[in-house]
Amino acid sequence: MTRATCPCDTGLPYAECCEPFHLGNAFPATPLALMRSRYSAFARRLDAYLIATWHPGTIPGDVVTDAATRWTGLEIIDAPTPAPRRGVVEFIAHYREGGHDGELHERSRFVFQSDRWWYLDGEHN
Secondary structure, three states: OOEEOOOOOOOOHHHHOOHHOOOOOOOOOOOHHHHHHHHHHHHHHHHHHHHHOOOOOOOOOOOOOOOEEEEEEEEEEEEEOOOEEEEEEEEEEEEEEHHHHHHHEEEEEEEOOOOOOOOOOOOOO
């Protein structure tokens, strides 16, 4: 296990934060934890994890991270307590691509099904 800080900006070591999810040793217990683990998967280019956590009913035909994009930070805007089977997380993900800084502002929807949280879809702001 690595001692590096987790990309999801919790300040925790990766091994104590998102790595157990990425290795399949645990499932995120909340929509916020799932969203953070997905951000870390984008940052670490873990396409298989992104596919495994995307709801089968909404997953696009291709999920491939872009090697030219470097994810540089995550801001949580809103993460209200989820309803029993639905959750929402609003965030801004910062990145650098082609020598330029950018950000992705999204309000993501999650659903609890089959004893775990799934990423359903997101609305970009």
